[in-house]
Structures are given as C-alpha cells and as structure tokens.
Amino acid sequence: MNVLIVIDTAEGIIKKSAFETLSYGADLAAQLGVNAVGLLPGATSEELGSLGQYGINKIVHVNPDQPRADDPTVLAGLIASVASTEQCDVIVFSHSLSGKSIAPIVSAQLKAGLVTGVVGLPDTGNGFVVKRAVFSGKAFSHVRIETPIKLISVNPNSYKVNTGGSPATVETLSLPTAAPRVLVTKRQKSSNELLLTEAETVVSAGRGLKGPENWGMIEELAKVMGAATACSRPVADAHWRPHNEHVGQTGVAIAPTLYVAIGISGAIQHLAGVNRSKVIVVINKDPEAPFFKAADYGIVGDAFDVVPAFTAAVKKLKGV
Amino acid sequence: MKILVCISKTPDTTAKIAFTDNNTKFDTAGVQWIINPYDEWYALVRAIELKEAKPDTVLHLATVGGADADPIIRKALALGGDEAYRINLDGADCYQVAFQLAQLISKGGYDLVLTGKETIDYNGSSLGGMIAGINYLPYISLATHLEIAENKAIVTREIEGGEEVCEVAFPLVVSAQKGMAEARIPNMRGIMAARTKPLSVVEPIAQDPLTTVTAFELPAPKAGVKLVAPDQVDELVRLLHQEAKVL
Ligand SMILES: Cc1cc2nc3c(=O)[nH]c(=O)nc-3n(C[C@H](O)[C@H](O)[C@H](O)COP(=O)(O)OP(=O)(O)OC[C@H]3O[C@@H](n4cnc5c(N)ncnc54)[C@H](O)[C@@H]3O)c2cc1C
Numbered sequence: 001m002n003v004l005i006v007i008d009t010a011e012g013i014i015k016k017s018a019f020e021t022l023s024y025g026a027d028l029a030a031q032l033g034v035n036a037v038g039l040l041p042g043a044t045s046e047e048l049g050s051l052g053q054y055g056i057n058k059i060v061h062v063n064p065d066q067p068r069a070d071d072p073t074v075l076a077g078l079i080a081s082v083a084s085t086e087q088c089d090v091i092v093f094s095h096s097l098s099g100k101s102i103a104p105i106v107s108a109q110l111k112a113g114l115v116t117g118v119v120g121l122p123d124t125g126n127g128f129v130v131k132r133a134v135f136s137g138k139a140f141s142h143v144r145i146e147t148p149i150k151l152i153s154v155n156p157n158s159y160k161v162n163t164g165g166s167p168a169t170v171e172t173l174s175l176p177t178a179a180p181r182v183l184v185t186k187r188q189k190s191s192n193e194l195l196l197t198e199a200e201t202v203v204s205a206g207r208g209l210k211g212p213e214n215w216g217m218i219e220e221l222a223k224v225m226g227a228a229t230a231c232s233r234p235v236a237d238a239h240w241r242p243h244n245e246h247v248g249q250t251g252v253a254i255a256p257t258l259y260v261a262i263g264i265s266g267a268i269q270h271l272a273g274v275n276r277s278k279v280i281v282v283i284n285k286d287p288e289a290p291f292f293k294a295a296d297y298g299i300v301g302d303a304f305d306v307v308p309a310f311t312a313a314v315k316k317l318k319g320v
Numbered sequence: 321m322k323i324l325v326c327i328s329k330t331p332d333t334t335a336k337i338a339f340t341d342n343n344t345k346f347d348t349a350g351v352q353w354i355i356n357p358y359d360e361w362y363a364l365v366r367a368i369e370l371k372e373a374k375p376d377t378v379l380h381l382a383t384v385g386g387a388d389a390d391p392i393i394r395k396a397l398a399l400g401g402d403e404a405y406r407i408n409l410d411g412a413d414c415y416q417v418a419f420q421l422a423q424l425i426s427k428g429g430y431d432l433v434l435t436g437k438e439t440i441d442y443n444g445s446s447l448g449g450m451i452a453g454i455n456y457l458p459y460i461s462l463a464t465h466l467e468i469a470e471n472k473a474i475v476t477r478e479i480e481g482g483e484e485v486c487e488v489a490f491p492l493v494v495s496a497q498k499g500m501a502e503a504r505i506p507n508m509r510g511i512m513a514a515r516t517k518p519l520s521v522v523e524p525i526a527q528d529p530l531t532t533v534t535a536f537e538l539p540a541p542k543a544g545v546k547l548v549a550p551d552q553v554d555e556l557v558r559l560l561h562q563e564a565k566v567l
Pocket residue numbers: 205206207208209231232233234235246247248249250251262263264265266267268269270273283284285286289301302303304333357
C-alpha cells in the first residue's frame with residue numbers, strides 16, 4: 001500500500017506548500033517502506049518529473065487538458081479514485097485553504113479518519129498516531145487514526161523540504177468527473193503580493209502605529225526584508241489595513257521563520273495566530289508589553305525611531 | 321428558506337491551556353465557555369441578517385454536546401433564531417459529530433447549513449466539509465460573503481492569493497469566516513425571548529469516531545527575550561543574521 005500526496009496548484013502553478021507535503025509524503029513512504037505517489041489534478045504549466053527532487057517516485061497527472069475543477073466535491077472524487085487505483089492507504093493534503101475544503105469531503109466519502117493541522121511524521125510503532133496543533137497553536141495533541149485508510153493534512157511551514165531526489169515518472173490519466181455544482185463567476189487576486197501563509201518573513205504592525213498613514217515605513221521594512229505584511233485585529237477592524245492581513249485567533253494563523261511585531265501588545269488572541277513562528281522580534285515602547293514574553297529578540301523603543309533604523313541596518317547587511 | 325447554524329462550545333479565548341490525567345484530558349477547572357467566535361460572529365449573525373431581510377425564513381441552531389452546552393445554545397438563541405437542537409453526545413471526533421448533524425440535516429430539509437471556519441480549541445476546519453460529504457451536498461469553505469438570490473446562494477470564498485465568487489443552487493453547506501458579518505451583542509429582549517424558545521434534546525445515532533486523541537502536549541517554553549537597546553539596531557540585525565540565521 002502506498003502514500004498519495006495531493007499537490008496544490010493555483011492557476012496551474014504549484015504552491016510552495018506542495019513542496020512540503022511532497023517531502024512529508026516521501027519521508028512517510030520511506031518510513032513505511034512503500035511508494036510515494038503525487039497527484040496533480042488539472043492543467044499545469046509546470047514540468048512534473050522534477051518533483052522527484054522531493055523524494056517521490058511517481059506523479060499521476062489527472063485530466064491535464066482541463067482546468068483544475070472548482071468544486072471541491074469533484075476534486076474529492078478524483079482523489080478517492082486515484083487512491084484506489086494506485087493502492088494508497090494514506091492520503092496527504094496540505095492544511096491550506098484548498099486542503100481545508102477538499103480533505104473533509106474525501107474523509108466522508110471514504111469514511112476514513114482525517115487529522116488536520118499535522119506538524120510531524122506519524123508514529124507508526126503502535127497504530128498510526130500523528131501530532132497536530134490544537135488550541136490555536138497553544139498546545140499539541142497526538143491522534144490515532146483508527147480506519148484502514150488514513151488522511152492527514154500538514155500545516156504549512158511545519159515540514160522541511162527535501163532536495164536531491166531523482167526525477168519521478170509521470171503518468172497522465174483521464175478520469176470522468178462528477179457534474180460540478182459550484183460555479184465560479186469571478187476570481188480576483190488580493191493586493192498582497194506575497195502570500196501571508198507562505199512567507200518566510202512577516203513584518204506586522206498594530207495600533208501602536210497610530211494610523212494608516214504611518215504604514216509606509218512598515219512596507220519599506222517589509223520590502224527590504226522580502227517579507228509579507230500583516231497586522232493586528234483592531235488595525236484591520238479600523239480599515240487601516242485589508243482584512244486578509246489580520247493575523248491571530250480569528251484571522252490568519254501563520255508560522256514564518258521570522259515574525260517582526262511592531263507596536264503590537266501581544267494579546268493572547270494575537271499570539272494564537274503567530275506562536276508557531278520560529279523567531280519572534282518585538283518592537284514596542286512599553287517594556288511591560290506581554291509580547292516580550294513570547295519574543296526571542298526585542299527592542300524597547302519608539303517604532304517611529306526604531307523602524308527606519310532597522311530598515312537602514314537591513315539594507316546595509318544586504319548591501320542595497 | 322430554512323437555515324441551520326451549527327454552534328459549538330469552546331473555551332474562552334483567554335483560557336489557560338493545561339491538561340490533567342497524565343496529559344490525556346483538557347483541564348476545564350476555571351475555564352469560561354463561550355460560543356465559538358466564528359460560529360457566533362459570522363455564521364449566526366449572517367443567518368440572522370438573512371432572516372431580518374426575509375422574515376419568513378426559518379432559522380434553527382444545532383449543537384452536538386452534553387447538557388453543559390445548554391447555556392451556550394441559549395446564549396446563541398438570545399442573538400436570534402427560532403429554535404434549537406442539542407444532540408446529546410460528547411463527540412469524540414469530528415466525523416462522529418458531523419454524522420449526527422448530517423442526520424438532523426437530512427431529516428430537517430434545510431436549504432442552507434452554516435458552520436464556523438473552525439473551532440478555536442480543536443481547529444479542525446473539517447466539520448462543514450464532512451457534513452457535505454456525508455449528505456452529498458455542495459460545500460463552500462472559508463466564505464467571506466453570502467447573498468441569497470432567487471434559487472441559489474452567491475458566496476465569496478477565500479482561495480490561495482485571492483477570492484472567488486461562486487454560485488451554488490440550494491441546498492448547500494458553507495463555512496463562515498471574517499468578512500461575513502459584524503459581531504453583535506445580545507439585548508435584553510433577545511435574552512428574555514431565548515428562555516421560551518424551544519430547545520429539543522435529540523438522542524445520538526450510533527457511530528464510532530474514526531480517530532482517538534491519545535495525549536496532549538504543551539510546547540517547550542521560550543528561552544526568554546534577548547533585549548537590544550533602541551540605538552543598537554545594527555546589533556539586532558547582526559544577531560538575526562549570525563545567531564538566529566533568519567536574515
Ligand atoms: C474573541 C477575540 C478574538 C480576537 N482575535 C484577535 C486576532 O485574531 N488577532 C488580533 O491581533 N487580536 C485579536 N483580538 C484582540 C486582542 O485581544 C487585542 O485587543 C489586539 O490584538 C490588540 O491589538 P494591538 O496590539 O494592535 O493594539 P493595542 O493592544 O492597543 O497595543 C498597541 C501596542 O503598541 C505599543 N505602542 C504604542 N505606541 C508605540 C510606538 N510609538 N512605538 C512602539 N510601540 C508603541 C503599545 O505599548 C501597545 O503595546 C481578539 C479579541 C477577542 C476578544
């Protein structure tokens with residue numbers, strides 16, 4: 001029995017989170033002594049054999065002459081069908097927006113146990129037990145999947161990407177699809193160029209910035225760091241920044257390598273969305289701000305002085 | 321038009337997260353329980369708005385839980401809704417809960433089922449999709465807008481890097497997130513009215529969970545913050561570059 005990895009694409013381009021799930025699936029297959037098979041539904045402009053570098057053996061490219069289906073039920077049907085023909089009893093998804101919509105449908109269709117938000121490889125010594133984030137990143141749980149078919153969705157930015165595998169074989173397959181019931185009439189890109197959930201570095205600011213007119217220096221710092229921008233909830237609620245930048249318990253949950261929090265107090269609901277960041281830097285003029293307790297590095301100072309100096313120092317480091 | 325909103329009970333967002341019984345149970349001592357914020361602020365409030373716009377809309381609420389969920393479902397009824405169901409089961413996993421709700425939904429003949437984006441304790445983000453999968457209903461996840469047209473719903477959902485507008489004929493399942501509505505505060509009239517609204521307790525149908533939680537774990541504590549003087553920003557950049565290796 002093999003491991004199937006569902007490859008996320010947007011407009012035919014493979015998402016960064018897919019490199020993590022492919023690596024996860026390949027390592028899991030190696031642990032179980034089986035093959036790792038990637039599944040890519042719909043048309044793509046990418047060369048698929050090179051996905052072997054993440055350690056997988058084979059790619060099944062389903063319906064390459066059609067755009068990727070918009071209806072998650074249709075995609076779920078394709079996944080279930082390939083899982084059966086490729087004899088896969090573990091299916092790995094990304095816990096991305098698209099994985100969140102498809103994986104639960106596959107779980108219901110196959111009556112297969114699903115664990116979402118997984119942060120590491122399963123313990124297969126005694127059953128099949130996976131570790132996942134719970135309580136908005138404030139804790140973890142270990143969950144045993146009891147069904148013969150096991151579904152996992154891996155948290156973005158929580159698994160290292162493999163390199164150096166040899167090219168995978170690519171097989172194309174045409175499969176009949178169920179009639180779609182979801183009709184997409186309009187699609188629009190958000191202004192945020194770098195996807196917040198995929199960004200390695202995130203520069204975030206809060207109410208300490210006083211008003212939307214002061215975000216120029218935040219965007220400048222983000223630009224020199226190659227970072228995405230984020231904000232606290234009151235900032236989005238006041239329409240200083242777009243809603244999709246709001247991180248925290250009720251916003252987006254992120255896990256970048258570096259999170260820089262400027263003029264944010266560090267309320268528990270904010271921390272819930274960022275506490276899986278690898279390194280946290282806090283800039284706040286109040287030494288008692290709770291965020292310092294969750295930080296790795298900090299500056300007690302006025303953002304209006306520190307941020308421009310920070311930008312200049314990063315520029316100096318990068319030689320720009 | 322018949323709408324069902326799925327309501328779950330979660331610990332308050334500031335609750336202390338600790339475990340008992342050799343790290344196998346969540347420590348509920350001193351925990352305040354609330355309506356899961358996504359269910360309350362977005363799914364329920366949007367459903368109430370739809371009923372306000374079309375008063376002949378029937379709005380039901382449902383929760384899967386023990387008697388300790390009654391105060392939560394009453395609180396939800398104080399915001400709005402005609403009546404509520406509590407399926408009397410302490411759900412062990414998402415599938416078991418979804419299965420119960422799916423049976424209630426097929427019996428009730430709802431046009432629209434709304435859930436929150438995720439529960440803030442379990443963070444499954446799965447229940448709506450599982451209900452849709454069990455009952456073969458169309459599913460729109462992570463919706464930011466929802467309008468009702470003649471015989472279809474027009475729903476905006478978040479996708480990687482943007483949004484898309486979808487049209488779906490009834491019946492369907494939608495999970496709601498930020499953008500869908502603005503939070504409301506229950507008023508005295510709502511709280512009084514909620515006391516007399518019907519709350520039916522339904523016995524669960526046998527269905528084993530598909531997964532079992534074996535243990536909980538708290539993350540390792542942070543080593544403590546390293547402070548740099550505000551006029552030493554170069555030093556911070558050096559530390560991030562050489563020590564933390566993140567720049
Ligand atoms: C159910 C619930 C869910 C919530 N979900 C979220 C969520 O998802 N995300 C979220 O962010 N919040 C959330 N909140 C709100 C949260 O509790 C806080 O109110 C919010 O995070 C505070 O935002 P802030 O830090 O930007 O503002 P404030 O708390 O006002 O903090 C501003 C900070 O800026 C500092 N400051 C001021 N001037 C300067 C200066 N010149 N230079 C440097 N520092 C300065 C201050 O010292 C202060 O620490 C939620 C709340 C509830 C009840």
